[in-house]
Amino acid sequence: MKTLNVNLGDRSYPIYIGVKLLQDPVLIQKHIQTKAVCIVSNTTVSKLYLNELKKSLNDYRLIEVILEDGEQFKNADSLNQIYTALLDNKFNRDSTIIALGGGVVGDIGGYAAASFMRGIPFVQIPTTLLSQVDSSVGGKTGINHPLGKNMIGAFYQPQAVIIDMHVLATLEAREISAGLAEVIKYGLIWDKDFFEHLENHIEDLKNLNVMQLEQAIYRSCEIKAEVVSKDERESGLRAILNLGHTFGHAIENCLGYGEWLHGEAVGCGMVMAAQMSLAHDWIKDNDFDRIRKLIQAAGLPIEKPQISQHDFLEAMSLDKKNKNQDIYLVLQQGIGKAIVTKDYSFNKLGKVLS
Amino acid sequence: MKTLNVNLGDRSYPIYIGVKLLQDPVLIQKHIQTKAVCIVSNTTVSKLYLNELKKSLNDYRLIEVILEDGEQFKNADSLNQIYTALLDNKFNRDSTIIALGGGVVGDIGGYAAASFMRGIPFVQIPTTLLSQVDSSVGGKTGINHPLGKNMIGAFYQPQAVIIDMHVLATLEAREISAGLAEVIKYGLIWDKDFFEHLENHIEDLKNLNVMQLEQAIYRSCEIKAEVVSKDERESGLRAILNLGHTFGHAIENCLGYGEWLHGEAVGCGMVMAAQMSLAHDWIKDNDFDRIRKLIQAAGLPIEKPQISQHDFLEAMSLDKKNKNQDIYLVLQQGIGKAIVTKDYSFNKLGKVLS
Numbered sequence: 001m002k003t004l005n006v007n008l009g010d011r012s013y014p015i016y017i018g019v020k021l022l023q024d025p026v027l028i029q030k031h032i033q034t035k036a037v038c039i040v041s042n043t044t045v046s047k048l049y050l051n052e053l054k055k056s057l058n059d060y061r062l063i064e065v066i067l068e069d070g071e072q073f074k075n076a077d078s079l080n081q082i083y084t085a086l087l088d089n090k091f092n093r094d095s096t097i098i099a100l101g102g103g104v105v106g107d108i109g110g111y112a113a114a115s116f117m118r119g120i121p122f123v124q125i126p127t128t129l130l131s132q133v134d135s136s137v138g139g140k141t142g143i144n145h146p147l148g149k150n151m152i153g154a155f156y157q158p159q160a161v162i163i164d165m166h167v168l169a170t171l172e173a174r175e176i177s178a179g180l181a182e183v184i185k186y187g188l189i190w191d192k193d194f195f196e197h198l199e200n201h202i203e204d205l206k207n208l209n210v211m212q213l214e215q216a217i218y219r220s221c222e223i224k225a226e227v228v229s230k231d232e233r234e235s236g237l238r239a240i241l242n243l244g245h246t247f248g249h250a251i252e253n254c255l256g257y258g259e260w261l262h263g264e265a266v267g268c269g270m271v272m273a274a275q276m277s278l279a280h281d282w283i284k285d286n287d288f289d290r291i292r293k294l295i296q297a298a299g300l301p302i303e304k305p306q307i308s309q310h311d312f313l314e315a316m317s318l319d320k321k322n323k324n325q326d327i328y329l330v331l332q333q334g335i336g337k338a339i340v341t342k343d344y345s346f347n348k349l350g351k352v353l354s
Numbered sequence: 355m356k357t358l359n360v361n362l363g364d365r366s367y368p369i370y371i372g373v374k375l376l377q378d379p380v381l382i383q384k385h386i387q388t389k390a391v392c393i394v395s396n397t398t399v400s401k402l403y404l405n406e407l408k409k410s411l412n413d414y415r416l417i418e419v420i421l422e423d424g425e426q427f428k429n430a431d432s433l434n435q436i437y438t439a440l441l442d443n444k445f446n447r448d449s450t451i452i453a454l455g456g457g458v459v460g461d462i463g464g465y466a467a468a469s470f471m472r473g474i475p476f477v478q479i480p481t482t483l484l485s486q487v488d489s490s491v492g493g494k495t496g497i498n499h500p501l502g503k504n505m506i507g508a509f510y511q512p513q514a515v516i517i518d519m520h521v522l523a524t525l526e527a528r529e530i531s532a533g534l535a536e537v538i539k540y541g542l543i544w545d546k547d548f549f550e551h552l553e554n555h556i557e558d559l560k561n562l563n564v565m566q567l568e569q570a571i572y573r574s575c576e577i578k579a580e581v582v583s584k585d586e587r588e589s590g591l592r593a594i595l596n597l598g599h600t601f602g603h604a605i606e607n608c609l610g611y612g613e614w615l616h617g618e619a620v621g622c623g624m625v626m627a628a629q630m631s632l633a634h635d636w637i638k639d640n641d642f643d644r645i646r647k648l649i650q651a652a653g654l655p656i657e658k659p660q661i662s663q664h665d666f667l668e669a670m671s672l673d674k675k676n677k678n679q680d681i682y683l684v685l686q687q688g689i690g691k692a693i694v695t696k697d698y699s700f701n702k703l704g705k706v707l708s
Contacts, residue, residue: 076430076434080430083499083501083505083506084499084501087499087501087502087505087672088501090671090672090679092672092673092674092676092677093674093677094676094677114508115469115496115506115507115508116505116506117505117507117674118494118496118507118508118509118587118674119508119509119587140472142469142472145437145438145441147437147438147441147442148441151437151441151470151471152437152469152470153469153471153472154468154469154472154473154508155472155473233472233473317444318441318444318446319446320446320447320471320472322446322448323446323447323448325444
């Protein structure tokens with residue numbers, strides 16, 4: 001097992017990465033100081049892992065909230081389902097929420113914890129590769145609004161994140177690929193060597209080689225933790241973590257949430273960001289080819305879906321990075337470095353979107 | 355004009371107390387660093403003061419959300435009305451919410467600011483005496499849930515609080531009395547001299563004597579700021595600010611929100627807390643008489659409404675202070691000192707509730 005500490009002053013917390021951690025009551029209980037626990041999960045994950053987790057939580061007053069599975073359920077109704085269960089069972093501040101599931105469950109569970117009685121502790125047990133390398137670090141929690149993704153939420157840090165690689169075995173290949181999109185992102189924005197390492201081991205990762213996975217998850221979380229600890233509330237640097245996301249969110253929004261997986265939209269979005277970077281001579285032809293090739297090799301879409309330029313721009317105009325009506329983009333400056341900018345050619349953006 | 359600084363590290367902010375501050379664009383604009391502003395108000399207050407405020411905000415992109423007036427509208431629907439207006443108008447993080455109204459508007463407006471895109475700036479302009487001395491300090495924001503008051507929310511500090519005593523002139527006497535309940539509370543929990551001062555000037559305060567009001571509001575905010583700065587997230591001391599509220603919330607909950615004003619329920623709740631304290635010999639007969647007399651002189655109810663003991667306890671069991679199924683109460687130890695305790699006679703509580 002590897003342990004990584006996310007340094008955020010009095011909101012610091014550990015991330016554990018290993019195999020069969022769900023079956024380790026000592027590890028899990030170490031981070032639950034309350035008498036009552038509410039497990040938030042979804043219909044898919046709970047069938048596979050809820051009982052295993054419950055066995056590690058024998059000594060607590062336990063309730064469960066099982067949400068429908070899917071991004072389209074990351075909404076106010078699901079959130080209210082959690083509040084109602086907590087109140088029906090007379091849960092108070094002496095309660096912990098454990099989010100057992102992917103990004104949707106983690107985001108809703110975390111936001112329920114952030115907002116219930118103005119904040120109770122929570123523990124993340126991410127069960128998809130994507131949530132293990134992304135949402136488990138940095139404390140972004142929230143839900144979607146009919147008018148935009150992740151529009152409602154809070155920055156709220158967990159007590160601990162427990163990454164059990166064993167659960168990846170039950171994921172579909174498509175979901176592993178979606179997770180690899182975020183892994184590749186860390187190479188692109190921060191670490192050229194890591195990108196190169198991924199080029200050499202992308203097949204191992206797709207095949208869930210445990211040693212390669214542990215290393216890639218660790219390095220991904222480490223990069224994210226480094227960025228987040230420098231800018232917890234996203235006033236500047238942290239926005240580079242959005243590489244591929246401005247395009248990606250627009251794709252998800254236009255196609256309807258759940259049509260493409262988030263990681264698939266981000267993968268395609270990173271290719272589009274690379275196209276923009278290439279058009280501005282911020283990366284070379286060869287860099288672009290490598291980026292496109294690795295994203296494809298990871299099993300991700302590299303061609304944007306049929307969306308009109310108008311709809312694309314409209315969806316991008318809602319992005320949280322925007323200021324004064326300008327659309328900010330995260331673009332590459334070579335491999336391993338990213339910038340957040342509004343100083344790009346709108347004409348070139350039009351071509352990428354057409 | 356008096357200025358008080360609430361010291362919370364990088365979340366510190368000033369409170370201004372004066373007359374006709376709504377007509378002071380320099381003061382108001384000093385605390386708005388964004389291009390866009392959303393004013394949240396209600397149907398009653400907006401008729402009286404919205405235009406005045408808008409005149410002080412000439413240079414901003416401005417939208418308004420006018421909620422129905424009343425505690426029963428402090429709910430998820432009203433909150434969503436704000437989110438939708440912000441998104442419909444393409445507001446992003448470069449936006450400030452101004453809450454112009456009483457406690458309900460301040461709580462919802464503040465919570466919308468805390469949660470929209472995970473947090474945008476907000477400014478409080480409280481227009482009732484109660485909100486001026488209570489919700490304007492301490493950063494508690496939130497909404498009610500059908501199963502309990504203030505169950506959903508965040509600790510979130512404003513950029514500034516602007517207390518314009520001029521607006522109190524349009525309040526009904528009943529609402530001034532409700533505000534005085536919280537003013538009296540500060541004397542009871544923290545400052546015996548202030549309590550005595552209130553005994554001597556309660557008529558001046560009811561008659562809106564500006565000098566007396568300014569002094570009472572200042573001292574109330576100062577006491578609250580002192581308590582809050584010692585315990586921002588209510589892990590201990592801050593709970594004494596809940597004197598009268600455990601009983602009061604239960605009264606509001608059982609009668610239906612909006613039947614009694616919050617301050618009226620708290621006033622009555624403080625008499626009940628004093629009864630409990632007297633029953634335990636923690637205050638003297640004479641103290642109890644003084645407390646009861648001042649609360650009555652302020653124009654507040656001192657007899658509990660018809661609620662069965664069972665319903666009362668059921669409602670109190672939902673209080674956020676509770677731990678491990680115990681009901682915690684804030685009780686007096688003499689005038690000017692309060693404790694938070696579960697070590698009281700349940701039998702005596704039964705008598706107070708019967």
